[in-house]
Amino acid sequence: MKELVKRLTEAYGPSGFEAQVRAIIAAEVKGLADEVRTDGIGNLFVLKKGRDSSHRALVAAHMDEIGVMVTHIDKDGFARFTRIGGVRPLGLPGARVVFANGLVGSIGLEKLEDRTKVPDLDKMFIDVGAKDKDTCPVKVGDAATFWQPFAAQHGRWIAKAFDDRIGCAVLIETLRALPKPAYDTYFVFTAQEEVGVRGATVAAFGVEPDYAIAVDVTPTGDTPESHPIAAGIGKGPAIKVMDRGMIVHQGLKDWMIRTAEEAGIRYQLEVLEFGSTDAMAMQTTREGVPAGVLSIPTRHVHSPSEMVDEGDVQDSVKLLAALLSRPVSLE
């Protein structure tokens, strides 16, 4: 699994430009599924038939990651840029970004008038080493992501884009581990989550599932002077109760807790005061879909170096497999 996670996290895939990630996943799931297809926005649907085909489950993990997009090339060949998703300016200067074709840029900073304030993106630029505007190899509209290698040490993994390639990895491993799900189960690798849960919006409309679970990362409160958050890494997968975009369906959440307890899988409960996941969009589809979230606790979310615990990831696969193996109860 580690090798798969390395490949997934090092792949290029900002929102709207997920093709490279989609290709890796499509190759991985070949032979594991009854049907594989894509749609117009770029979602990848992997259907695994279940014991009972009169019901449908949907599990989603998003392929896209946050990134930047070029807005302007100045006369000297420096590229101004905007954010794709929730990129925070703190930590950007000095970071390296990579474009779809492998071209690497360094993020530079203007001379600051006030060095006590965090400058916004309009004070920064991408330097690809161009000589001038005309010969600059990038153009307006080109997207880039952080350029960071994967690292593993004593059971902890560090990489960019664990949000949400780790969710993609959990889905792929669950597909491998799961003999036959209870229901026809759509493993959906969604596009454009970071810019407004867009892939999940249209995917859920099409699949019309009986219930849905998003597998995504959640920030933790186990680092120095952090916001009060109960979740931490190394304490098992988190079952979400609430975030900024949704209140998880009470019956579905209780069923997830019961399933974890009955299967003897450790878990934590998650209450998050900011951010949301694909489940938010799936919940409001059509007449409504009871939707829950299985979260992988992740430190330093949306930074170029996120961190997860290997045991949490393994347990997330176990929990997702346990959930999909049994009929849902929404009481």
Add this chain to the structure above:
Amino acid sequence: MTLLKELSEARGVSGREDEIRSILFRHIREHIDEHRVDALGNLIAVRKARVPAGAPVPRKVMLAAHMDEVGLMITEITKSGLLRFQPTGGIDPRLLLAKKVLIGDNKVPGVIGVKPIHKLKAEELEQVPKYEQLTIDIGVTTQSAAEALTHVGDYATFDTAYEELGPFAKGKAFDDRAGCAVLVELLKHDYPFDLHAVFTVQEEVGLRGARVAAYSVEPDCAIALEGTIADDLPKKKDVSPTSRLGGGPVLTVMDRTFIAHAGMLRHTIAVAEKHGIPYQFKQPGIGGTDAGAIHLTREGIPSLTIAVPCRYIHSPVALLYIKDFEHTITLVRETLRTLTLDIIRPEA
């Protein structure tokens, strides 16, 4: 450009687009096969396929241009007959001082008053006015006199004459009457598929008309036609002008509401280059259009936005370059004529 003049001078703030809808219908009725008006007030017109297709083509293509403009709504009539108001859609309050407006269906004229410079303290000159501090004066001195002419809930619009200044056109509400005018012209041509022209309502308050229209039309793909931001005045810093007048039709790669369909974008660029039509990219990350709502409808609709660059949108007076307007019509028309199913098919 007489149509753009008529549309620009007509009034239609979000939620009250009736006048624009009637004008548009009058101009398109001869060119369409079907039409309907939905519950929100969208005008949905269909021009059926009239030419054979060379290759497999989409069944239905939706083009959207929004009829509504930003404006003001009267929220209170004071004891002294002055009208308080709030914006509908985004209007910078710094633009409001000493402007003329027309209020309600009866077009009652009014002016947005401001304290004379003689009486202003130095620090007041530095202050940005707040909506709560501004009033419209319609020339009465009592609440009852004002209530005889206007009502709480009336919309007010800027009163700006359309005029052509050499190769430029000046007027209000080019966002998105320019798009509406482009769409009317496009309805005069033949395509190998059913063209669903939707003149949408309530774009400025959250892309609301386009959302329900796309749900009912269920097109295979869609293009939003816009009058978009040109911030191309000289600047100290070498940064994006968002778009510029004279640069040709503006293509969106990504804005706050959507990321353009890659296949449709590539196709449009190829068409522009083949026909020698100038084009430019809008500064990514800025603004939003009806495409933002359309592309998320049902199971997703491949979408694109093509716009006429306009200076000073969301203000009493905007400016566009007529050649850009004409190029936009040509670019969209040629893009549609050569649009095949392959272009919008999902990638494997």
Add this chain to the structure above:
Amino acid sequence: MDCKEFLQRLSEAAGPSGYERAIRELVAEEFRRYAHDVQMHKMGSVIALRRGDGEEPRRRILLAGHMDEVALMVSKMDEGFLHVAEVGGLDPRILPGQEVIVHGRRELPGIIGARPPHVVTPEERNKVIPLHELLVDVALPPEEVSQWVRVGDLVTFRRPFIPLQKDWVAGKSFDDRVGVVVVGECLSNLAERWKHSWDVYGVATCQEEVTFLGAITTTYGIRPDIAIAIDVTFGSMGDSADGENFQMGGGPAIGYGPNVHPKIHQMLVETAKKLEIPYQIEPLPRGSGTDAWPMQVSREGIPTGVIGVPLRYMHTPVETVCVTDIERAGRLLAAFIAGLDASTMEKLTPRLDVEA
């Protein structure tokens, strides 16, 4: 229906967004008296259907009042004290010194602690205490707290109903149990004295305060021809409306703006005039912030209306309302519904004036 008594029952029960079960049961019990059918929707709303006497297929009108309330949720345990997150929008300044109920494995009374002035520095006194620094104290030893409470448990205000003078009352969660009472009052009026040809769906929606989940999903399912949201609006602190605030006891506020179909607005105003029900006009230049906002853009689009009941101190445990305004809103809606007939939808279709 006794509006005041029903409001008291609803107000004193707990039903934060997503956890409306207790309210759901009270609403179903009351609505059943005036409806032909009451269903629980899978996402948590209650749908009461009162059939009309018109020929099938009948037109449908949906009335929505939301039953969820703003609340807090345990986000972390700290030595027996509870950190909380908000469910819906709360002003953190109202929290210190409030009594609450923690809905754990059993209900525990709690206090949101406030440190006495003696130990607070002058600088601290000038600063608002942010939510993440507030703690709920349930007066139990830490081991016992973790036995009863865990992360994700709800915390609601503990506030018995407060009768003020005459028909004025105060309490918690009037936003929008008041709307639910209006829907009930309308159904009760229809049952007792109005013939109506349309089917009426009285819906107590869930999760308005966070995502409009109930309104989005029930509107999609019911596919109404007309939808009206009934919510509270800002009560004026003076004796008259002032544009953004509405007179207490001045009657329901009838919304107008992009979120409201102009003909529905007009029909509501005409109905109020005919019945001599006092009313106010609420200009809504942008959205309405009510269930009507998502209802309007459901499917192919739905003509919507907005009715507001003036209320002071919104999102606090001392929300104040004038019960007569609730009764008036219910009566207004019943008369409006009685006036709906076979030609109504035609009137709602915008005209294309080609002679212009």
